[in-house]
Every structure is written in C-alpha cells, then in structure tokens.
Amino acid sequence: MSKKMSEDYRKRGRHILFSLVFLVLGFMLAFSYNTLGKNKTNDISRSTTFIQEEKYREELSQQKERNKELTDEIAAKQEDIQSYEHSFSTSEEDHAELVKEAKDLRLLLGVVPAVGQGVKVVLKDAEYDPVEQNPNDYIVHESHILRVVNELRISGAQGLSINGQRITASSNIKCTGPVITVDGRTFPAPFVIEAVGDAEVLLDSLYLRGGVIDGLILDNIVVTTEHLKQINLSALRNEG
Template sequence: MSLKTSDRKKRNNRILYALVFLVLGFIFSFSYRTLGPGSESQQMKLEVNDREETFRKDLIEQKERNKQLADEISKKQKSIADVEQLLSNSEQNHDALVKEAKSLRLLLGVVPASGQGIRVELEDGDYDPTQQNPNEYIVHESQVLMVVNELKIAGAQALSINGQRINSNSSIKCTGPVIAIDGQTFPAPFVVEAIGDTDALNSSLTLKGGVMDSVMSDNIVMTIEKKKEILMPALRDDIEG
C-alpha cells in the first residue's frame, strides 16, 4: 500500500468522525432543548400555567366584586323603595288632611256648601183649640234637635234650618210657636236641610221606631224629600263670631 493511499484513508476517517460528532452534538443539543428542565417547551408550559392561575384569581376577584355590587344595588333599591313609600304615605296623609279640613270647614259653616241631600219639613199638627192642648200639636225644639242630631250621626256634611246655616255650636231654643237659631227667630214650618249621602240620611230618619216614628207620635207632621242639589250659604260673620 502506498503512502498516498494511507493518508487518504486517515483523512476520510477524520471527516467521518467529524460528521458523526457533529450529528451527535446536534442530537444532544436538540434533546436538551426539547426535554431538558430549561427547555423552551417547559418554559411555555410554565408561562401558560401562570397565566391560567392569574386568570383564575382575577375571575374569583371579579365574582366577589360583582356580589358586593349586587348587594349594594339591592340595599339602594330597598332605600329607594322606602323613600317612595314614605312619599306615598305623605301624599296620602296630605290628601286625607285636606279632605278632613274641608269636612271641618263645612261642618263649621265657614264656607258655602252644595251637593245632594235631603229636605225635612216639620209642621204643626191639626188640632181643635177649644178641645185640645195646642202645645201637644206644635213643633218644639226637642223634635228639631232630634232630627238635626240624627242627621249629624248619619254623616251630614252641612246643615241648615229655614235657610240658617248651623254648626256644632249653634243654639236652638223654642219660644212659644217660634224657634230661635243663633239669635235669629223662625216660625213653623221648620225646614231642615242636610247635605250628604241621600240614602244614608234618609234611612237614618225612617228606621222603624226611629226619629220619624217618634216625631209623628207627637202629632207632628214630618215629610222627607230627597234632593239632587242643595245650596247653603256660609255662616254670617256676626253669627260666627
């Protein structure tokens, strides 16, 4: 074998070894990168896990925050409902007070009144003055007061006698064949007018054994008429004072 052939073999062996070492190095490097503790794949997995954990914590915190906000909204809605109820009650109380004030003004007679109601007329009964006691056939203050008081109990909003407006402080006195109402004198027949629920007022007087039966048993003529509209003036200042 010549020297040249031997040198050529040695050179070829070196090249082969170099290629083998190069391939092995590449394989080791790739394996370390893919499977080793510091590989990019492992690093990516760690980053993904960290990100998921962060998202999980954020989601839990957001749910807690949402629950707190829902509780706050519920409390505020309750407060608003309470305020609305208070305002509603205030309005209802205001309306009730206005109605009560109006009713009191009507009962006191300080304002004119109008509305449906009834007209009650009390007349002296027929008698023979030569044979009978006339006092047993004329209208007395007791009969007038009986009618007025019954109408008040039945809910009359306003009352008048012979056109004279009366209130809770009015004075009704009998003086012979006439009646004095707050200093004003009126002869028979006596007409009592009452504004209010027509049926209720009429029923209160016509109950069996009630006012009408009692008055008529005293020989007094009593008639009742339902009215769609009754007008009453306010009390005069000199009487009211």
C-alpha cells in the same frame, strides 16, 4: 520494520483514537446541552403559561365576585326604590284623605258653603183646641228639631241649616213658646231643616222603624220630607 517506526504507528493510533473519543464526547455533550436547553426552555414556557392562566383564573374569580356584589347592590337599590314608591303612594293617599277630612270638617263648621243634593225636612205644629188641649203637646220644640238635626249629622250630612240659618255642632238651639232661637236668631214655625248629603241615605235614616219620623208623629208633629237635587247653603261668614 524498525522499532522506532512501530512506536510512531502506535502514537498515531492513540492520537486518532483520542480524537475519535473526544469527537464523540463533544457530540454527546453538544446533543445533551441542546436537549437540556430545549427542555429548560419548554419548562420555562410552561411555567409562564401556568402563571398566566392562574392570573386569569384569579381575575375571573374576582370579576365574578364583583359581579355578585353589583347584583346584590342593584337588588338592594330596587328594594329601596320600591319602598320609596310605596311610601310616596301611601303619602299621596294619606294627603288625599287628610284633604278630604279637612274639607268635611270645614263643611261641618260652616266656614265654607255646602252645595249639592240633599233633603228638606219641614216640621209644623199640629192643629189643636187650646181650650181642651195642652198646646205644648202639639207644637214643635227644640228637642224635635235636635232629633232631626242629629240624625242627619250622624248619617253623613255635610251641611245643615234651619230656616236658612247655617248651623254647626256648636250651634245653640232654644225653644221659646211657638218660636225657636238659633244662635241668637228667632224663627217661627214651620221649621225648615235642609241637609246637603246623600239624599237616599239621609232619608232612609230618618224613616227607620221606630226612629226619628215615627217619634215625631207620636208627638203630634206634622212632618214632611223632600229629596232635593240641589241645595245651596251659604257659609256662616257670608250670613247677615
């Protein structure tokens, strides 16, 4: 074989070798690029998923916090409602109590009629001998009437009258011999005192041991009492 042919073979061998080397390198580069590209894509995908999850976690946390705020706000509103309800209930009770007090006051002042059960107390002069005995020791005086009236009033009487004349806390009662004057009107004995109220309570207060009735008897006053189911006392403005 000539020298020239030998050199040609060597050149072709080198070309083939280089071609194989470049082919392998190209394949390796392509494989590496493909692998790196997939890894990069996976990393980007994982990064996007992580960011999305973090966003969801943050939104969930914010929602939980908002729910807690709303729960606390609802609880506070419920407390306000309960407070308003209690205040309203208390106001109704206070209003009812004030109405009752006003009604009781009007009854005591005599500006409205007093109707209902109650008691009648009759005071009479005792029999006596005017020659041998002092008549003042046997007749009804204003002090006797005031004892009965005051006892009935403090025992809960809602309305009082003497011989049909409505009386109040400011009524003027005076004794002039055998007669008494009530707010300018004169009445002879017997003196009839009527009181509207709880009859049992009123009578019990009068008959307490050592109380009003016992004192009147010791003063020689004839006393009778009666439980009445219905008493009608007219208002002061309706009396002539």
